[in-house]
Amino acid sequence: xxxxxxxxxxxxxxxxxxxxxxxxxxxxxxxxxxxxxxxxxxxxxxxxxxxxxxxxxxxxxxxxxxxxxxxxxxxxxxxxxxxxxxxxxxxxxxxxxxxxxxxxxxxxxx
Amino acid sequence: xxxxxxxxxxxxxxxxxxxxxxxxxxxxxxxxxxxxxxxxxxxxxxxxxxxxxxxxxxxxxxxxxxxxxxxxxxxxxxxxxxxxxxxxxxxxxxxxxxxxxxxxxxxxxxxxxxxxxxxxxxxxxxxxxxxxxxxxxxxxxxxxxxxxxxxxxxxxxxxxxxxxxxxxxxxxxxxxxxxxxxxxxxxxxxxxxxxxxxxxxxxxxxxxxxxxxxxxxxxxxxxxxxxxxxxxxxxxxxxxxxxxxxxxxxxxxxxxxxxxxxxxxxxxxxxxxxxxxxxx
Numbered sequence: 015x016x017x018x019x020x021x022x023x024x025x026x027x028x029x030x031x032x033x034x035x036x037x038x039x040x041x042x043x044x045x046x047x048x049x050x051x052x053x054x055x056x057x058x059x060x061x062x063x064x065x066x067x068x069x070x071x072x073x074x075x076x077x078x079x080x081x082x083x084x085x086x087x088x089x090x091x092x093x094x095x096x097x098x099x100x101x102x103x104x105x106x107x108x109x110x111x112x113x114x115x116x117x118x119x120x121x122x123x124x
Numbered sequence: 125x126x127x128x129x130x131x132x133x134x135x136x137x138x139x140x141x142x143x144x145x146x147x148x149x150x151x152x153x154x155x156x157x158x159x160x161x162x163x164x165x166x167x168x169x170x171x172x173x174x175x176x177x178x179x180x181x182x183x184x185x186x187x188x189x190x191x192x193x194x195x196x197x198x199x200x201x202x203x204x205x206x207x208x209x210x211x212x213x214x215x216x217x218x219x220x221x222x223x224x225x226x227x228x229x230x231x232x233x234x235x236x237x238x239x240x241x242x243x244x245x246x247x248x249x250x251x252x253x254x255x256x257x258x259x260x261x262x263x264x265x266x267x268x269x270x271x272x273x274x275x276x277x278x279x280x281x282x283x284x285x286x287x288x289x290x291x292x293x294x295x296x297x298x299x300x301x302x303x304x305x306x307x308x309x310x311x312x313x314x315x316x317x318x319x320x321x322x323x324x325x326x327x328x329x330x331x332x333x334x335x336x337x338x339x340x341x342x343x344x345x346x347x348x349x350x351x352x353x354x355x356x357x358x359x360x361x362x363x364x365x366x367x368x369x370x371x372x373x374x375x376x377x378x379x380x381x382x383x384x385x386x387x388x389x390x391x392x393x394x395x396x397x398x399x400x401x402x403x404x
Contacts, residue, residue: 026354077350081177084357087184088336091329095202106263110202114333117209121216122340 025080089118134164135355142182142363147371148380150387152360153179153302154238157231158390162397166352168224168231172301173347176335178360179303183332196325197267200280200318204290205330208308209337211294216338219299220345228398231300235391238306239384250319251279259283260316269322278319286316298338301347303331 096111137159138152145152153175160171219227253266256279260266265283268275293307308327312318318326342348 027358077354078348081348081350081353081357084177084181084184085336085339088180088332091184092202092205092333095198107199107202110206114202114205114209117206117213118333118337118340121209121213121337122343 025083026077027080089115089122092118130164131351131355134160134352135359137163138178138356138359139363139366140359142178142360142365143367143370144363144379144383145182145360146364146367147374147376148242148383150238150242150306152182152364154235154300154306155387155390156356156360157301158235158394160352160356161228162390162393168227169219169345169347170349170352172219172227173339173342173349174353174356175360176301176339176342177348177353178357179301179335180332180339181357181361182364183303183328183335195269195321196329197265197318197322198326198329199263199267200265200312200316200322201326201329201333203263203265204287204308204311205333207287207290208294208297208330208334211291211296212298212334212337213294213341215295215298215300216341217298218295219301219338220341220347222299225398225400227300228394230398232391232394232396232398234296234300234302234304235387235394239388239391241306241310242380242384249317251281251317253277253279256280257283267322269319276319278322279317281317282315286311289315294334294337297331297334298341301338301342303335305331308334 092111092115096108096115099105099107099111138156141156141159142152144150145155156178157168157171157175160166160174161168256266260280260283263283265280266278268277289311290308293304293311296302296307297304305327308330309323312323312327313320339348
C-alpha cells in the first residue's frame with residue numbers, strides 16, 4: 015500500500031515537472047471554474063494522449079494517471095479485504111465488503 | 125504569480141497543511157481548502173477536488189501503518205464504510221449542484237464544528253465486551269487490541285446511532301471534499317464507545333475509502349485540475365509524513381492551542397467569503 019502510494023506520488027511528480035516544462039508562464043490551477051476535458055474520465059484515452067507527441071497540453075494526462083493510481087488504492091484495498099473474507103469463509107463480511115465495493119464502483123461509473 | 129512559482133507556493137502551503145494536520149490531529153484536507161481559497165484565490169470547487177485527492181493519499185499511507193500494527197478493527201471499518209460511502213455519494217451529488225458561496229458557508233461551519241469537537245477530547249469509558257449492543261454482537265464487531273502483556277478485549281455500543289452519524293460524516297466528506305475524520309471519530313469514540321486508539325486507526329482506513337466514493341463524481345464534474353491536484357497532493361503527503369516523524373518531539377499542546385485559534389479565524393473568513401463580506 016505504501017509502495018502503491020509512493021509510486022502514484024512519483025508519477026504525479028514526474029507528470030508535474032513534465033507539464034511545467036511546457037507550461038511555464040501560464041497560470042495553472044485556473045482561478046475560474048470551467049471543468050475539465052471529457053477524456054479525463056477515460057484512463058485508456060488518457061494513456062494514449064499522454065504519449066501522443068507534440069501536444070503539450072496533454073501532458074496533464076500523465077499527472078492524471080498518477081492521480082488515478084492514487085484513487086485506485088482504496089478500491090483495491092476493499093476488494094482484497096472482500097477476497098480475504100471470502101477465503102476465510104466469512105460470508106457476512108464478504109457481502110459487506112461487496113456492498114462497499116459496489117458503491118465505490120457505482121460512483122466511478124455513474 | 126505564474127508558472128512554477130505558483131506551484132511551488134501551493135506545494136509549500138500544502139506541505140504546511142499536511143504537517144499541521146498530522147501534528148494537531150486534524151486532517152490536511154480541512155486546512156488546505158481554505159488556504160487555497162483565501163490565500164491563492166482558487167475556486168472552491170477546484171480546491172475541494174485537490175484536497176480530496178490529498179486526503180486519499182495520506183489515508184492510504186497512514187492506514188497501511190496502522191493495519192500492520194493490528195490496532196484498527198477491519199470489521200467495524202468495513203461495516204461503517206457502507207454508511208460513509210453512501211453518504212459520500214449523496215454529499216458529492218449535492219456539492220455539484222450547490223452554489224459555491226453556499227459551499228463556502230457550510231465549509232466554515234464544518235470547520236468550526238471540527239475545532240469544537242477536537243477541544244472536547246474527553247473519551248467515554250469503553251464498554252465491556254459483554255455489555256455490547258446486541259446488533260454489534262451479531263455482526264461480530266467487538267474485538268481485541270494489542271497491548272503490553274495480553275490483548276485487551278473491547279465492546280461496541282449503539283450501533284444504529286453510530287451508523288447514522290457515519291452517514292452524516294460521509295455526506296460532509298463528499299459535500300466539502302474533506303476526510304471528515306473528526307466526525308468519524310465522534311461516531312466511534314463518543315457514540316459507539318470504542319477505545320480511542322482503535323477509533324483513530326479505524327477512521328484512518330475509512331477516510332480513504334469514503335473519499336474514494338465521491339472522487340469519481342468530482343472527476344466527472346471537472347473538479348480535479350491536474351495542475352492543482354499534483355502540488356497539493358504531493359505537498360500534503362510529504363507534510364503528513366514529516367508530521368508523523370515530528371510528533372514525538374513537537375510541543376503539541378502549544379501548537380494545538382495556537383492553530384485551533386487560527387483555524388477558527390479561517391472558518392469565520394470562509395463564512396464571510398460565502399456571505400460576500402470581505403474582512404481582513
